[in-house]
Amino acid sequence: MKSIISIKTIVVALVIVMASSVIMNGCKAPEEITSKSGTQLWGENCTRCHDAPDPHTFSDDQWDVAIEHMHQKALLTDTEVKKIVTFMKSAN
Amino acid sequence: MKIKRVTLLSLSMMAAILLGPVFSTYVYAQTDSIPNDSVIDEAPNKPQGGGEKFLLAGEVFTIWQNNHIHGLPSTNSFGADPLGLMLMPLVKLNDRLFLDVQVVVNANPGPGGGASVSLNEAIISYRIVRGLNVFAGNFQPRWGLYEGVLDDFTNRYCSAPIGMGIGAQTESGIGIQGGIQTGYSKLSYQLYIANGPQLLVDSTGMQNGELTYANYTDNNKNKAIGGSLAFLPFSNSSLEVGVSGQYTPETGDAGTPFENIHSTSFAADLNYYHMFSPVMLRVQGQYEYTQTQNFNLYTDATNTTLLFPQFNNQIKGWYGGATLRLSGIQNVFLSDLELGGRLGELVLPQNVMWGGNLMNQTTLCLTYWFTWKTPLNIAYDIYTQAGSPTQTAITVRGMWFF
Numbered sequence: 001m002k003s004i005i006s007i008k009t010i011v012v013a014l015v016i017v018m019a020s021s022v023i024m025n026g027c028k029a030p031e032e033i034t035s036k037s038g039t040q041l042w043g044e045n046c047t048r049c050h051d052a053p054d055p056h057t058f059s060d061d062q063w064d065v066a067i068e069h070m071h072q073k074a075l076l077t078d079t080e081v082k083k084i085v086t087f088m089k090s091a092n
Numbered sequence: 093m094k095i096k097r098v099t100l101l102s103l104s105m106m107a108a109i110l111l112g113p114v115f116s117t118y119v120y121a122q123t124d125s126i127p128n129d130s131v132i133d134e135a136p137n138k139p140q141g142g143g144e145k146f147l148l149a150g151e152v153f154t155i156w157q158n159n160h161i162h163g164l165p166s167t168n169s170f171g172a173d174p175l176g177l178m179l180m181p182l183v184k185l186n187d188r189l190f191l192d193v194q195v196v197v198n199a200n201p202g203p204g205g206g207a208s209v210s211l212n213e214a215i216i217s218y219r220i221v222r223g224l225n226v227f228a229g230n231f232q233p234r235w236g237l238y239e240g241v242l243d244d245f246t247n248r249y250c251s252a253p254i255g256m257g258i259g260a261q262t263e264s265g266i267g268i269q270g271g272i273q274t275g276y277s278k279l280s281y282q283l284y285i286a287n288g289p290q291l292l293v294d295s296t297g298m299q300n301g302e303l304t305y306a307n308y309t310d311n312n313k314n315k316a317i318g319g320s321l322a323f324l325p326f327s328n329s330s331l332e333v334g335v336s337g338q339y340t341p342e343t344g345d346a347g348t349p350f351e352n353i354h355s356t357s358f359a360a361d362l363n364y365y366h367m368f369s370p371v372m373l374r375v376q377g378q379y380e381y382t383q384t385q386n387f388n389l390y391t392d393a394t395n396t397t398l399l400f401p402q403f404n405n406q407i408k409g410w411y412g413g414a415t416l417r418l419s420g421i422q423n424v425f426l427s428d429l430e431l432g433g434r435l436g437e438l439v440l441p442q443n444v445m446w447g448g449n450l451m452n453q454t455t456l457c458l459t460y461w462f463t464w465k466t467p468l469n470i471a472y473d474i475y476t477q478a479g480s481p482t483q484t485a486i487t488v489r490g491m492w493f494f
Contacts, residue, residue: 029273033327044328047365049246051464058147065147065184069192072215073241075234075271075280075322078222 034079038087041080048074055091063088144186150179151244153491162481175199178212178244188219212262217269227284228266230308234282234320235260235336236378237361238411245493248374248415250471251485254436254453255409258382259357260318260338261305263287267319278324288316288340293350293389298445300389301405303343303355303382312351314342332363336380343384350389357382370420377412403443411436413455430459449478465493 046052058066063085071081153176160166176198183191194212217227232240238247238256267284287310289303318338325331336359344350359380366373384405413434421427434455441447457471468490475483 029275033273033276044330048329048332048363049242051461053464057465061145062147065145065182066149068184068190069147069149069180069182071271072190072192072217072225072227072269075269075282077271077273077278078219079273080271 036083038083038085038090042084042087045074045076045080045084046070053088055088058088058092060089060092063092145184147182148179149182149494150177151491151493152177153489155487155489157488158486159483160485161483164481190217191215192217223270223272224268225270226266226268230262230264230306231267231284232262233260233267233284233286233318233336233338234269234322234334235338236334236359236380237363237376238378242363242376245465245467245491248430248432248459248467248469249413249434249455249457250459250469250487250489251453251455251457251473253378253409253411253413253434254451254475255411255438256378256380256436258407258409259359259380260336261289263305263316264308265315276325276327278329280322280324281320283317283319285315285317288314288338289343289355290345291343291350291353291355291384293344293348297390301384301403301441301444302446303384312342312344312346314340316340318357330365332361334361334363335359336361350387353385353387355382355384367420370418372417372419374415374417375413377410379408379410381406381408403441403447405441405444406439407441408439409437411453415459428461430461432457432459449480451475451477467491 043052055063067081067085067088070076071078076084154170155176156168156170158166158168176196178194178196180192180194182193185191192213192215194214196210196212198208198210199206211230213229213231215227215229215231217225219225234240236256236259238253239261243252263284263286265284265286267282267286269280269282271278271280287307289305290307290311292299292302292304294300316338318336320334320336322332322334325333336357338355338357340355342351342353343355344353357380359378361378362376364373364375386402386405388402411434413432415430415432417430418426432455434453434457436453436455438451438453440449440451452475454474455471457469459470460468462468469488471485471487471489473485473487475485
């Protein structure tokens, strides 16, 4: 039971650190982030779990659906989803 | 203990205040230099489309396994008799409304053949505003890194980690979720209310104290509340650190002495990748536990050999692994090979029929990627448990995600 209490304390501390860092960062995305292309977001986000998918895998409409599935599963931001979908449709 | 906790929390706050500005500069430096190809991004003349859109995705897989328990002859088996099929019909009803279903089709190996169909998930989600989606249905909650995220073709270690499967599993409920850009970093969150786990209690005592999920109907009036929070500090999203939790105030059947037995589950996870050219390194790990309130569950047991009715109903597990892949070399064959190693542990309760001694797992796995979603895995697992012979398994798994 002792180890559970200390783990809980550590988790609370981690959450506080995360939240505080976010506040320090500020919520508005800087230009270096907002100017990222769909290509770059595709490479960075998809690689978290699997290889960046080949744009030729699906058609335009299918990419709309597939990326929305990943939007909900990987909890991507709305901006990331929009840019990645645009890139996939232009590259397939 | 209280003073120590307050001190720790205070130190954490100070660290955040001091490190925040430094962190925000450092995390941007982690961005990989991928060229900004604005020409590719532009698609001004392509029609936007509209209306309902459908995609039938899924996966087909086959698993062959050779199991060997020390001192006994080895056995061979096909894990999916011989093919497993998961179908995932996805429907984008409009820009805000999305339907996600997952069913598993299993062949019936018994006399007469046939097949069984089981529902894994059926989720409807609606985007309210940017970063806020409401969802409802039968869903696998965000629970660490493994369940529902890295448990299909993305599992580079082939076999399931021994310490997982504890805590929140497929549930019926409603919730909110989303991903939010916060400066250079990102946050993702999920918060839900669900039927929660149900406590198993019967007169034989065989499963007393275990929790079961996937309950379409609730066994009492109280609901479980759960959620997860993940932090991606680097601007290239290469590192994700998350925590998940679920609290169920009542797990027992309504009207029984066990109704008010509560349960708490917690998980922490880490997912990191980085290209140390030409090698791609991935590091993944998860820790989770479930503590169900200690209670004498054997009051009506018919088995008089149950001499220890009280036990500490806690299950803990963890795994940690890393993979290496020569993604940056010219040779196509070698660049599609990925070598992985993983350790894991499962701690079950003592003095209970479904419990046992500490179990350890060591895994080595080689994966060949035919495409980004079609792996062939060959894994070697070693399972050890105090008081039991060592067990080894060789697993070959082919998977095609379509």
